[in-house]
Amino acid sequence: MIVEIKVPTPGESISEVELASWLVSDGDIVAKDQELAEIESDKATLALIASEAGKIKILVESGETVAVDSVACSIDTDFAGEAPSTSQAETSKDDSPEVEVKKEEINKESAKPVQEKTSQYEKAKVSPLAKKMMEEADLSVDDVINGLKRISSKEVELAKNAPTTSDSGNSKSAFISSDASREAHRQKMTNLRKKLSQRLVSVKNETAMLTTFNEVDMSAVMALRKKYQNKFIDAHGVKLGFMSFFIKAASLALKHHPMVNAMIDGEEIVMPEYHDVSVAVQTPKGLMVPVIRNIETLQLHDIELSLKNLAEKARTGKISIEEMSGGTFTVTNGGVFGSMLSTPIINPPQSAIMGMHNIVERPVAVNGRVEIRPIMYLALSYDHRIIDGKDSVGFLVKVKEMIEDPAKLLQGGYNPEELVLGL
Incomplete structure (x- = not known):
């Protein structure tokens, strides 16, 4: 059965809202009462909640302005209870005999770089508010990074421009930037800010x-x-x-x-x-x-x-x-x-x-x-x-x-x- 998820009403006199961001991807299997997206009005930010469990189909892109009570996405309840297709593929792949044999053949030297790469997550910078939210939700840095659905160009630019350990110890580079830039970033004004x-x-x-x-x-x-x-x-x-x-x-x-x-x-x-x-x-x-x-x-x-x-x-x-x-x-x-x-x-x-x-x-x-x-x-x-x-x-x-x-x-x-x- 297909269930339509409509944009909720933030309050009286509000006819349009902005779908700020999706918290899930198209085709994901979602649970009942799961938060699907963030909706911004000129008064507050609301969450779009899944009324049923199943496979989601996104009908509105992030950043679009939509009318109140319009359909933002649909959920196919026939897929309720199933795991996402990507998870199923990884599970079946790991359970195959061929993969088990290959796992035994992997030596410690080849596994070592993977462990070092995973341990680098501990160096990630976490804001005090994010740290508090992670502690309340019992989440580690690895859980948050592994839970990211998509890496955009913004995240890549942040990683490219992040100061390295050697840069932080150099007083000259901390005082004067070696890379001159003439770029200007544009950001759409939210309805709340308007x-x-x-x-x-x-x-x-x-x-x-x-x-x-x-x-x-x-x-x-x-x-x-x-x-x-x-x-x-x-x-x-x-x-x-x-x-x-x-x-x-x-x-x-x-x-x-x-x-x-x-x-x-x-x-x-x-x-x-x-x-x-x-x-x-x-x-x-x-x-x-x-x-x-x-x-x-x-x-x-x-x-x-x-x-x-x-x-x-x-x-x-x-x-x-x-x-x-x-x-x-x-x-x-x-x-x-x-x-x-x-x-x-x-x-x-x-x-x-x-x-x-x-x-x-x-x-x-x-x-x-x-x-x-x-x-x-x-x-x-x-x-x-x-x-x-x-x-x-x-x-x-x-x-x-x-x-x-x-x-x-x-x-x-x-x-x-x-x-x-x-x-």
């Missing part, structure tokens, strides 16, 4: 965007994190980072300045009473902003767990449209890339975004004396059409106060002494 470009340009053209800055002394948070990190991990199974402090502080500051959490809808201003914070995550496919919902009800460990799960989904392309929709405020951290200061762009239809930056020891005045403190610069970009300077500046000041005195996080951003005095 949509991101359109949104960023529209924000600059359609909002009265302004950015205000402040600086935060990170001494208290860093000391608290260092003191209780091990206990935090033992209790909650996740590391305590700085993002959770800033996200929680931002949520509490939004209660004091609700207009920062507002957005324009036609001729009305909508002010949600909940705080759904979008967190910018850099992925191989581009910038994504998964949403952590109802921050006002979460504790720090809840935020850290949500951050870990959503970031992993975003980087592996497993995140859904629902998990990236509906945020009311955004936090982005350029400090992880070494950024000292920036003016982040608003994520529409939101009206504000807070940017974190790197932590640098700087001389500051403390009680009339100059001291060296770990300082982070904070930025808040906001739509001046509905957010006034008082709210934008006051919001950052409130975040600053809670980061510099984390005990205020327990008091909703208020000064405990003022609460005691009823002020």
Whole structure:
């Protein structure tokens, strides 16, 4: 029986997607629920899943733009349960008596180069993310290399241009390239990147965007994190980072300045009473902003767990449209890339975004004396059409106060002494 596999719907208002790459080859035997291809839309990356097991026939080439619900491939279920033809040929070949005799006649000297060639896989460079994924899937470098379906010209060029061991030890070749090149590589822009470009340009053209800055002394948070990190991990199974402090502080500051959490809808201003914070995550496919919902009800460990799960989904392309929709405020951290200061762009239809930056020891005045403190610069970009300077500046000041005195996080951003005095 022939089963048609149709392109899934990424979400409402999306009629076309790009078939980014096939994970299998034409004629392969696939299993039920196996991932067949990666599909990119202007919002997310999805997987094409085999509904039945059998032999696949690819009908759409990689890189083509196809309509939603169109047939991408078909599966012949009559071949379900069979191994790929290439594997069958190798198995039958190995089991023949003639091959067994030849195997016995192979001496150690002739086998030695093959072993050396296989051992060279151990020298392959593996990125930290790829290494983590390999460990989770219990795969070795040999498994990954042997599992490649096709070697393209891109891989050959990378191998040709890869520095050798002798080159890496030569300081001159590391500083000055011996091969001058005038080539330029072209890469097709993905639908996700196209949509991101359109949104960023529209924000600059359609909002009265302004950015205000402040600086935060990170001494208290860093000391608290260092003191209780091990206990935090033992209790909650996740590391305590700085993002959770800033996200929680931002949520509490939004209660004091609700207009920062507002957005324009036609001729009305909508002010949600909940705080759904979008967190910018850099992925191989581009910038994504998964949403952590109802921050006002979460504790720090809840935020850290949500951050870990959503970031992993975003980087592996497993995140859904629902998990990236509906945020009311955004936090982005350029400090992880070494950024000292920036003016982040608003994520529409939101009206504000807070940017974190790197932590640098700087001389500051403390009680009339100059001291060296770990300082982070904070930025808040906001739509001046509905957010006034008082709210934008006051919001950052409130975040600053809670980061510099984390005990205020327990008091909703208020000064405990003022609460005691009823002020």
